[in-house]
Amino acid sequence: MVKIEELKLDDGDDGFVTESDSSSVSDPSEADLADDRSSADSEDEELKRSLQMYRAEDETIADRIYALRDIIRPTTRESICQRWNSIWDKSTSTGRTLGNVAWVITTSIILVGLPMALSIEAESMLVSHEKEMERQRQGQNTLTTGTTPIGDANQPPPAFS
Template identity: 45%
Template sequence: MVKVEIVDEHNSPYSSSAPSHTSSSDSLSSIASDVSVPDESIYDRLFALVDIVPPTTRQSFASSVSKTTSFVKKTGKVVGNIVWIVTTSALLVGLPLALSLEDEAKIVQQEQETLAQQQGAQQMLSPGSSYPTPAQPAQKAAVPPGF
């Protein structure tokens, strides 16, 4: 059951002695100073604005934000897994491969240096020289017994 109560407007802080069409801003400022307003934070004020937006609009907005958030989370997880797979594969396969290729390059370089030394030695020796060439082994001189 609804109870109806008559409110006396003369005792109200919003009432004015002047007619309503002639009231000025002075009467409003005096009323505002008389009424105590509790301290509200910005969060409280923003939270109170929720009532302005209709429930269907709030529901659709919340649903779209939820879907977007879940999509971003799933995409981030997939991308993280792909990065993990690529990184571990590069370490397990690529690093040993790179090390073996480097070792092989060192061996090839040593072989080339050895060939260059042999060619340089052959060029320094003339064909009529008594020094043995790498292609011809040196003959051992006969050593008399007793030495």
């Protein structure tokens, strides 16, 4: 089990060489080391200020998830990114290909199928119209053949007189 402890920095003597101490150092390499220590002090001060300004309520879920990236080693993260990019590229190219195929099919249906469907519908309407005309002729023939005219052909029937 991991135990987490918060380390507190005290403002007292931290064992670093200050700028006044670095002036008394005669070795140039020690002077460079002292400058590095003073820059570390300024970084510590900056860290203290940022920790004082930090509020856990202001941290978002995205910030927390982004911070979890340090758990995974950089080489593993790189291989995961490469795999993800490979899968993304393949799925994108597959999607484009399927989109192009769908476009060709729908365009073909519109250009060939629609006029064909309209002509089939027009042909069926023409056939049904011809059948209706044939039924009307048959109905007239049965009406005219079943009655015999009485009197003159120019004379109207008795119901109209």
